[in-house]
Amino acid sequence: MASEDVKLLGGWPSPYVMRPRIALNIKSVNYEFLEEKFGSKSDLLLKSNPVYKKIPVLIHGEKPICESLIIVEYVDEVWNSGHTILPSDPYDRAVARFWATYIDDKWFPGIRAISRADGEEAKKKAVEEVIAGLVLLEDAFIKCSKGKSFFGGDKIGYLDIALGCFLGWLRVTEKLGNFALLDESKTPNLFKWAEKFSSDDAVKDIMPQTDKLMEFAKVLMAKSKAS
Amino acid sequence: MAPEKELVQLIGFWGSPYVLSVRWALKLKGIEYEYHEENLLKKSPLLLQYNPVYKKVPVLLHNGKPLVESLMIIQYIDETWKQNPLQPQDPYERAKTLFWAKFAHEKCIAPMVSSFFKIGEEQEKCVKEACEHLRTLESALEEGKRFFGGETIGFVDIAAAWMGCWARIIEEILSVKLIDEEKMPRLIAWFSNVVEVPALKECMPPTQNLLEHNIKFRKFLVAAAERLQSVPLTGN
Numbered sequence: 520m521a522s523e524d525v526k527l528l529g530g531w532p533s534p535y536v537m538r539p540r541i542a543l544n545i546k547s548v549n550y551e552f553l554e555e556k557f558g559s560k561s562d563l564l565l566k567s568n569p570v571y572k573k574i575p576v577l578i579h580g581e582k583p584i585c586e587s588l589i590i591v592e593y594v595d596e597v598w599n600s601g602h603t604i605l606p607s608d609p610y611d612r613a614v615a616r617f618w619a620t621y622i623d624d625k626w627f628p629g630i631r632a633i634s635r636a637d638g639e640e641a642k643k644k645a646v647e648e649v650i651a652g653l654v655l656l657e658d659a660f661i662k663c664s665k666g667k668s669f670f671g672g673d674k675i676g677y678l679d680i681a682l683g684c685f686l687g688w689l690r691v692t693e694k695l696g697n698f699a700l701l702d703e704s705k706t707p708n709l710f711k712w713a714e715k716f717s718s719d720d721a722v723k724d725i726m727p728q729t730d731k732l733m734e735f736a737k738v739l740m741a742k743s744k745a746s
Numbered sequence: 747m748a749p750e751k752e753l754v755q756l757i758g759f760w761g762s763p764y765v766l767s768v769r770w771a772l773k774l775k776g777i778e779y780e781y782h783e784e785n786l787l788k789k790s791p792l793l794l795q796y797n798p799v800y801k802k803v804p805v806l807l808h809n810g811k812p813l814v815e816s817l818m819i820i821q822y823i824d825e826t827w828k829q830n831p832l833q834p835q836d837p838y839e840r841a842k843t844l845f846w847a848k849f850a851h852e853k854c855i856a857p858m859v860s861s862f863f864k865i866g867e868e869q870e871k872c873v874k875e876a877c878e879h880l881r882t883l884e885s886a887l888e889e890g891k892r893f894f895g896g897e898t899i900g901f902v903d904i905a906a907a908w909m910g911c912w913a914r915i916i917e918e919i920l921s922v923k924l925i926d927e928e929k930m931p932r933l934i935a936w937f938s939n940v941v942e943v944p945a946l947k948e949c950m951p952p953t954q955n956l957l958e959h960n961i962k963f964r965k966f967l968v969a970a971a972e973r974l975q976s977v978p979l980t981g982n
Contacts, residue, residue: 570849570882584841586848596837609825610811616818621799655799 525550526578528564530557531727532735534627534684535587536575541680542591544721546598588619591680602674611663612677615670618659619681626652627685630692630700634740642696649700656682657706664708668715675719683716690729691736754779755807757793759786760951761959763908764816765804769949770904771820775827817847817905824901832901843901846886846894850906853879858909858924862916862960863967873922880930887932892939903940910937911950915957919964 527543527550529536543550555561555574567576567583577584577593584593595604606612629649636642663670663678670678693700703710717726756772756779758765772779784793784803796805796812806813808826813819824832834840854876861872887894894902910933913924925934941947 579838582838584838584845586845589841589844589848592844593837593841596840609822610808610813612825613813613818613822616821617813617815620815620818 523580524578526553527551528553528555528561528567528576528578529574530555531725532557532687532732533574534688535573537684537687537722537725538587538680539575539577539590539594540725541675541684541721542594542604544725545604545675546594546601548594548598588616588623588677588681591677595677604671604675604680605677606671614659614663615676615678615681618656618663618670618678621652622656622681622685626656627688630685630688633692633696646696646698646700650702650705653701653706653709657709660708660712664712669712675716675721679712679716683713683722686713686717687727687729687732688736691733694729694733695736753807753809755782756780757782757784757790757796757805757807758803759784761956762803763912764802766908766949766951767816767904767906768804768806768819768823770946771823771832773945773949774830774832774899774904775823776829777823777827817851820901820905832899832904834895834900839895843895846883847902847905849879849886850883850902850909854883855906855909858913858916861920861922862964865968865971869920869922873920873924876924877926880924880926880933884930884933887936889932894936899940899943899946903936904946907937907940910934911941911953911956915953915960918957919961 525543525548527536527539529540529552531554540552553561553563555564560572563578564574564576565572567578568574568585571585573585575585575587575590577590579593579597584590591604606615626649629645629652633642633645633649636645659678660670664672667673669675670682675683689700701710701713716722754772754777756765756768758768758781760783782792784790786803789801793803793805794801796807797803797814800814802814804814804816804819806819806822808822813822820832833843857872857876857879861869861876864872891897893899894907910925916922917924927934941950
């Protein structure tokens, strides 16, 4: 199984692509990273993810696996080396999945809403919502970490990956708007966690640099204004 | 029965298909549970305590520990009670199952439900979106297979096959077309194969009751929207 061909279709700025990359790093799996060109979709992508036509897609042998969190679970189940990513207890697993879905469905869209907000009042409201979400996640961190460094305990786990992949974009949003979202006074545990997560071996080489991401964000904003 | 004392409670609403899918999972696993009916117009302190983020049903309590969101509850049930597995053992097959359950919920069911809350162009948009994705789901079903994954009932079946019944109710109340008999024969067969399973049929609320309830609900939604706009709304 480990000797089979492993490819990951992705793009460096995508937080969703970061998720399976972190998982593969934790498991020390050698894989080929196929970078999609921004603005176009390769034939391989369209063939392996015909439903959504989106990155990331993991191609294991001939088998395509889509949707970032589903890929993370798949990687965890297939490769037994490295620590386990999902909690072993079914209830803890359910809690981790709940917060990961909350992050995707409610929290991260809140970050995007900040840049799309029209006017000061709307922007302020959008920022408050993101911070309120972080306060919920701070509480979740305290419960899940049980005093340790990560949501997953001593080592990075599923929920660390689910949230941590957005740190780059969070920092860009803070810099562009000149405000703090991850506030040491409001969410001290998450604040500390963000540093530890970003410097973890499985993460540090693939976390995009904030400046590089900011340049990319500016290109994106210019393109969307033009269209 | 498990050796230690197991207390399983479900907080639900009789008309909720999400609650139904959890009841289906519990039924297929042979799990005994206490059911608490929730009044969604006046949510109980219990519901607000156990699901503070979304304040919705279903909520499953297992020995006092709350679980929310139907897909996650069903996964939890499958991982905790090993008899009659709902998900495949093979990791790739399991990934595909999760993919399609999520697709059914996010791309088919969500716009279908949204259409019920909307009027005019916005409603048309939701209906169009639902139909497009239903055609994709149709193509994911394999010809001649009784259930989504084969001959045994599984995760995608109980997570999503109830949508056939709710689609018909929405069609009738809104006078829209969601299920195309010509283009979606496999979906129609699949819906029927799942809900006709005796254990699952037992749990289904009577269609007439669902229809009456949703007619009232739609009238309430339209009246509320009219009050906001201060003009009568045309259409359904």
